[in-house]
Amino acid sequence: MGLPPPPAAPVVGAPALQASSVRRAFGSMVAVADASLSLAPGSVTALVGPNGSGKTTLLLMLAGLLAPDAGEVRVHGMTYGQHGPDARRHVGWMPDTFGTWDSLTCLEVLTTFGAAYRVPPEVARERALGLLETVHLAEYTGAPARVLSRGQKQRLGLARALIHAPGVLLLDEPASGLDPRSRVDLRRLVRSLADAGVAVLVSSHVLVELEEMVDDAVFLNRGQTVAGAPAPAVARWRITTLDAAALLAWAATVRLPLTPDPDEPPGSPGAGTFLVHLPDETHAAALLRDTVTAGIPVSRMAPAGGRLEQTYLAMETERR
Ligand SMILES: Nc1ncnc2c1ncn2[C@@H]1O[C@H](COP(=O)(O)OP(=O)(O)OP(=O)(O)O)[C@@H](O)[C@H]1O
Ligand SMILES: [Mg+2]
Numbered sequence: 001m002g003l004p005p006p007p008a009a010p011v012v013g014a015p016a017l018q019a020s021s022v023r024r025a026f027g028s029m030v031a032v033a034d035a036s037l038s039l040a041p042g043s044v045t046a047l048v049g050p051n052g053s054g055k056t057t058l059l060l061m062l063a064g065l066l067a068p069d070a071g072e073v074r075v076h077g078m079t080y081g082q083h084g085p086d087a088r089r090h091v092g093w094m095p096d097t098f099g100t101w102d103s104l105t106c107l108e109v110l111t112t113f114g115a116a117y118r119v120p121p122e123v124a125r126e127r128a129l130g131l132l133e134t135v136h137l138a139e140y141t142g143a144p145a146r147v148l149s150r151g152q153k154q155r156l157g158l159a160r161a162l163i164h165a166p167g168v169l170l171l172d173e174p175a176s177g178l179d180p181r182s183r184v185d186l187r188r189l190v191r192s193l194a195d196a197g198v199a200v201l202v203s204s205h206v207l208v209e210l211e212e213m214v215d216d217a218v219f220l221n222r223g224q225t226v227a228g229a230p231a232p233a234v235a236r237w238r239i240t241t242l243d244a245a246a247l248l249a250w251a252a253t254v255r256l257p258l259t260p261d262p263d264e265p266p267g268s269p270g271a272g273t274f275l276v277h278l279p280d281e282t283h284a285a286a287l288l289r290d291t292v293t294a295g296i297p298v299s300r301m302a303p304a305g306g307r308l309e310q311t312y313l314a315m316e317t318e319r320r
Pocket of ligand 2 (some may be wrong): 054055057096172
């Protein structure tokens with residue numbers, strides 16, 4: 001995709017980004033109570049948590065845009081306090097909504113940010129043109145950024161986050177407002193950046209989508225990172241049959257507990273979708289074989305959500 005390589009890390013062997021017991025309150029509201037995480041170069045990490053759990057506040061601190069009350073953030077071993085501009089130069093930040101100025105063109109938005117990061121003008125211009133291609137906004141190069149649609153603004157925000165070729169990329173709900181094709185492009189771009197050595201942290205509520213691009217996950221619950229939240233040993237599967245009564249009768253004979261799926265609307269009369277806990281794929285294959293052998297018209301069987309979603313739902317989390 002013609003992206004420039006990330007800059008060299010000043011402290012060899014240090015994590016690309018590390019947060020240790022970071023805390024931040026707004027008045028009496030403790031948005032981030034105690035968050036710790038570490039990002040390795042070349043990895044994609046999910047930042048997952050319910051609304052109000054402190055994801056955006058944490059990301060702002062990781063990006064050096066909000067000072068923590070306690071704890072420490074290090075970028076390639078450098079702190080924002082001691083090495084502000086140097087640390088910031090290594091970090092790309094994409095906010096959940098990207099506001100732009102009325103008068104600047106898309107190209108100017110990118111080159112202006114390039115200048116702020118001390119990227120030489122000709123390098124910034126060339127990079128900006130390449131990034132506008134990457135995010136499929138080349139035809140808007142000379143257009144005022146204010147004419148962009150919401151999803152197009154998000155894509156410009158992504159290009160802006162990359163203008164200084166950062167080694168750490170922080171994305172706050174980057175897929176929100178993007179059309180399906182752009183979501184696929186985003187996943188591919190994130191993967192290719194990681195393959196080039198960039199450490200990516202990405203927050204999202206669309207766990208199934210996140211799952212396809214991440215290597216690791218950090219869970220936040222009421223401002224607290226949840227240490228090593230393990231994936232549940234037992235996975236949930238969803239089974240749909242055209243004859244719910246037949247499936248339930250058979251399940252009773254083999255003592256298999258089935259729960260009606262609350263998320264699945266009833267299909268044709270008599271049909272039904274159920275959730276079942278199975279230890280592994282071997283058991284899933286056996287269940288499919290046995291139901292079909294018993295003459296039950298099974299029309300669909302698949303895991304009910306990925307591991308990330310299952311881990312999330314298994315966690316004691318609270319919205320606020
Ligand atoms: N500037 C602020 N002033 C006061 N309270 C704030 C401020 N920013 C965030 N908060 C509070 O801190 C908590 C965490 O907010 P934050 O935006 O970090 O959550 P989030 O995990 O990003 O949520 P969402 O999933 O909805 O984006 C919330 O209760 C919010 O009301
Ligand atoms: Mg948020």
